[in-house]
Amino acid sequence: MSEQNPTAPKRGHGRLVGKLLVVAVAMFGFGVFAMPPLYDTFCEITGLGQAGIKTAGEVEESAAPRQVKVRFDANTNSKLDWEFRPVQSSMMVTTGEATTALYFAGNPSERDSAGMATFNVSPPKAARYFVKTECFCFTRQELAAGEEREMPVYFFLQPDLPEDIEELTLSYTFFRNEDDDVAQNAP
Amino acid sequence: MSTIASDGTDLGHDTHDAHDDHDHKPEGFLDRWVFTTNHKDIGTLYLVFALLMFFIGGAMAMVIRAELFMPGMQLVRPDFFNQMTTMHALIMVFGAVMPAWVGFANWMIPLQVGAPDMALPRMNNFSFWILPFAFTMLLSTLFMDSGGPAAGWTLYPPLSLQTGSSFAFVVFAVHMMGISSIMGAINIIATIFNMRAPGMTLLRMPLFVWTWLITAFLLIAAMPVLAGAVTMLLTDHFFGTSFFNAAGGGDPVMFQHIFWFFGHPEVYIMILPAFGVVSEILPTFSRKPLFGYAAMVYATASIAFLSFIVWAHHMFTVGMPLEGELFFMYATMLIAVPTGVKVFNWVSTMWKGSMTFETPMLFAIGFVVLFTIGGLSGLMLAITAADLQYHDTYFVVAHFHYVLVPGAVFTLMAGAYYWLPKWTGNMYSERWGKIHFWCSAIFVNVLFFPQHYLGLAGMPRRIPDYSPQFADFNMWSSIGGFAFGASQLIFVGVIIHCVWFSKKKATAQVWEGAKGLEWTVPSPAPHHTFTKPPVVDDTMVAHADEAH
Numbered sequence: 001m002s003e004q005n006p007t008a009p010k011r012g013h014g015r016l017v018g019k020l021l022v023v024a025v026a027m028f029g030f031g032v033f034a035m036p037p038l039y040d041t042f043c044e045i046t047g048l049g050q051a052g053i054k055t056a057g058e059v060e061e062s063a064a065p066r067q068v069k070v071r072f073d074a075n076t077n078s079k080l081d082w083e084f085r086p087v088q089s090s091m092m093v094t095t096g097e098a099t100t101a102l103y104f105a106g107n108p109s110e111r112d113s114a115g116m117a118t119f120n121v122s123p124p125k126a127a128r129y130f131v132k133t134e135c136f137c138f139t140r141q142e143l144a145a146g147e148e149r150e151m152p153v154y155f156f157l158q159p160d161l162p163e164d165i166e167e168l169t170l171s172y173t174f175f176r177n178e179d180d181d182v183a184q185n186a187p
Numbered sequence: 188m189s190t191i192a193s194d195g196t197d198l199g200h201d202t203h204d205a206h207d208d209h210d211h212k213p214e215g216f217l218d219r220w221v222f223t224t225n226h227k228d229i230g231t232l233y234l235v236f237a238l239l240m241f242f243i244g245g246a247m248a249m250v251i252r253a254e255l256f257m258p259g260m261q262l263v264r265p266d267f268f269n270q271m272t273t274m275h276a277l278i279m280v281f282g283a284v285m286p287a288w289v290g291f292a293n294w295m296i297p298l299q300v301g302a303p304d305m306a307l308p309r310m311n312n313f314s315f316w317i318l319p320f321a322f323t324m325l326l327s328t329l330f331m332d333s334g335g336p337a338a339g340w341t342l343y344p345p346l347s348l349q350t351g352s353s354f355a356f357v358v359f360a361v362h363m364m365g366i367s368s369i370m371g372a373i374n375i376i377a378t379i380f381n382m383r384a385p386g387m388t389l390l391r392m393p394l395f396v397w398t399w400l401i402t403a404f405l406l407i408a409a410m411p412v413l414a415g416a417v418t419m420l421l422t423d424h425f426f427g428t429s430f431f432n433a434a435g436g437g438d439p440v441m442f443q444h445i446f447w448f449f450g451h452p453e454v455y456i457m458i459l460p461a462f463g464v465v466s467e468i469l470p471t472f473s474r475k476p477l478f479g480y481a482a483m484v485y486a487t488a489s490i491a492f493l494s495f496i497v498w499a500h501h502m503f504t505v506g507m508p509l510e511g512e513l514f515f516m517y518a519t520m521l522i523a524v525p526t527g528v529k530v531f532n533w534v535s536t537m538w539k540g541s542m543t544f545e546t547p548m549l550f551a552i553g554f555v556v557l558f559t560i561g562g563l564s565g566l567m568l569a570i571t572a573a574d575l576q577y578h579d580t581y582f583v584v585a586h587f588h589y590v591l592v593p594g595a596v597f598t599l600m601a602g603a604y605y606w607l608p609k610w611t612g613n614m615y616s617e618r619w620g621k622i623h624f625w626c627s628a629i630f631v632n633v634l635f636f637p638q639h640y641l642g643l644a645g646m647p648r649r650i651p652d653y654s655p656q657f658a659d660f661n662m663w664s665s666i667g668g669f670a671f672g673a674s675q676l677i678f679v680g681v682i683i684h685c686v687w688f689s690k691k692k693a694t695a696q697v698w699e700g701a702k703g704l705e706w707t708v709p710s711p712a713p714h715h716t717f718t719k720p721p722v723v724d725d726t727m728v729a730h731a732d733e734a735h
Contacts, residue, residue: 013306013377020373024411031415031445036430039441 067092068157072101073171080176081109082143087150096159103136103151103172107143114142114177119170126168129158140177212714221316224308226293227712231610232315233290234603238679240282240322241596245672247275252634252668258655268651269337270329276340280457281364282322284591287599288460289314289371292399295606296375298705298712299393301384301721306377314370321363328353339649341446342417344431344439348424358421365410372406375399384704386723390484393703393729394477397484398463401491402456408495409452416445440505447498455494458590459487461558461598462529465551467703468605469533470729472548473540474700479532480730486525486532493522503574512571519569523562530559545698546620550601553593553628561589564639579649582642588635597627600678607685608693612711615685619677626674633667702729 070093072086087102107113117137121127136151143149213219223229250271254262263271293311297304305311328335333351336342350357379400419430429435431442470477477483499507499515533555542548564586568574577583607615637660646657653661693710704727708716
């Protein structure tokens with residue numbers, strides 16, 4: 001049909017369409033190939049985004065491993081009648097090294113119950129260097145009537161722990177998980 | 188038949204065409220619709236598809252408003268709610284508004300520039316027919332085990348990367364929509380540049396053609412960037428790359444930059460053709476030439492240019508240097524200047540005109556008033572310091588719905604009522620058209636105006652439950668939502684009546700004050716028009732005072 005229009009030479013479409021396609025492809029390339037490096041450069045200049053985050057290699061080079069004393073503390077909320085205490089009251093921990101500590105928990109009562117532990121690290125400025133990789137406090141814990149169990153926490157101290165921290169305390173408090181332990185009491 | 192064409196022979200030719208019109212139409216459903224290369228049939232397909240998507244996306248909005256009717260969780264799970272907000276936006280943006288505008292472009296651009304068809308008719312067929320497949324894929328994710336996308340239409344990582352394996356369907360659906368839009372845009376540019384009738388100089392083109400020309404360039408520049416962004420999401424999700432993964436050296440904030448580099452031009456892709464339609468309708472029913480035609484063209488072009496340098500105003504809260512925030516703030520506010528020129532010119536077009544208030548005119552005036560409200564809240568959001576408070580609240584929701592619903596959707600309705608007699612050959616029911624307008628205009632405000640207050644009071648977006656303090660405004664908003672949704676069924680009724688039942692035939696010119704090439708062909712427009720190009724002069728264009 002377009003051939004019938006004298007204002008529309010057939011070749012004209014091909015060239016114009018070709019040019020427009022080049023623009024489209026170039027814009028795709030701009031998004032995928034030009035934006036990421038441009039953005040990286042922008043971040044480096046302004047110090048924004050990932051440029052502020054150190055990679056693992058940089059951190060290890062910056063600080064030598066050293067020994068720090070870690071104390072363990074355990075509390076139970078009055079609504080939860082569990083026995084809960086650390087197996088070791090303190091230990092020496094090497095920075096950057098994966099470490100395991102054990103807690104003991106028992107349910108001396110005559111009914112099954114569930115608890116959830118919250119944690120606290122002091123001094124507060126040490127908290128961001130204390131990394132738990134696996135912990136009983138991540139999930140709800142259930143103890144049947146009379147059940148006793150050891151609960152582990154796996155952690156490490158980041159190597160760039162400030163020099164002035166020589167001792168720190170990890171403290172847990174177990175609370176009764178009220179939402180869930182009612183389920184078993186239902187008929 | 189009333190004629191305004193200066194070239195008598197041309198008109199005779201068209202009339203002749205109309206008489207044996209049926210001889211040229213392909214027989215059978217497959218040949219007529221599936222294999223069609225006719226710009227009018229493809230335009231109709233686009234418009235019907237867009238209307239269907241408008242109701243699917245609208246049904247999702249009803250689910251959202253029903254859940255938000257009262258505080259607390261009543262109807263749906265939070266995850267499904269999130270899927271609804273995400274899909275509602277994707278369907279409305281890519282399935283309803285954009286295809287509807289392409290449908291208008293297909294129907295009207297060849298008629299308005301005096302071309303026999305689009306420049307690339309077979310590609311035109313392809314760009315429509317991949318859309319049903321794209322949206323089938325997108326909608327099918329709702330029925331998959333991992334559910335539909337639920338991270339918002341902006342698909343921000345890392346949240347969007349938590350979508351299950353259905354994410355691949357979302358990405359490929361977006362790719363297909365992008366390919367469709369880019370092909371459509373190329374076709375429109377080629378038609379406008381190469382197929383204009385003799386005498387149809389660039390500055391004689393109707394404003395709808397101008398705004399679509401500029402929109403098409405925005406599409407070609409912006410859609411590939413979105414394609415790139417979702418491709419990077421795809422490889423991050425399935426192939427272990429780390430474009431946006433901080434643990435692998437990437438940066439999730441970079442996605443926001445790339446997305447909004449596409450996203451901001453995208454909002455003008457949805458609204459520029461609306462500006463064009465309003466600039467056609469207001470002069471017709473004011474019986475005056477458009478005030479400041481050339482200013483309108485340049486204003487549209489400046490808005491298009493500015494749309495590429497303001498994207499970071501969507502992300503003032505990510506932590507940018509002060510200079511960056513200031514730049515994006517001032518650049519954003521600068522857009523108010525050309526937009527203000529447009530609103531001024533629309534009002535001046537009506538000034539001292541012999542106005543009548545047929546349905547298209549009502550929708551166009553409704554647009555001017557309500558779009559301006561949306562523009563004003565946009566200026567408030569542009570203030571960086573204030574945006575930190577408004578960001579991601581219902582104030583933003585109210586803002587962009589004001590510019591998209593009484594903005595883009597009202598002008599789609601206006602354009603549909605304006606050209607429906609030309610498309611079908613019948614007049615629609617003016618009475619029901621007006622009822623449709625007044626219901627829409629009242630309830631759209633009941634729906635969205637309270638959301639301003641909710642946002643200022645601190646209610647966040649995209650949540651299924653809220654604090655009881657927000658209860659009353661949400662209830663009003665939901666009532667407005669249901670009523671607005673129901674009002675749109677009137678529109679369907681009006682169309683069905685107009686196409687199949689209306690007894691009132693339309694004249695060629697249809698509207699007393701209408702000027703332009705599309706009104707020189709009979710109603711309904713014959714299957715083939717302008718097979719012999721018309722010769723255009725100043726007397727035939729709507730803005731004769733300024734066309735030289």
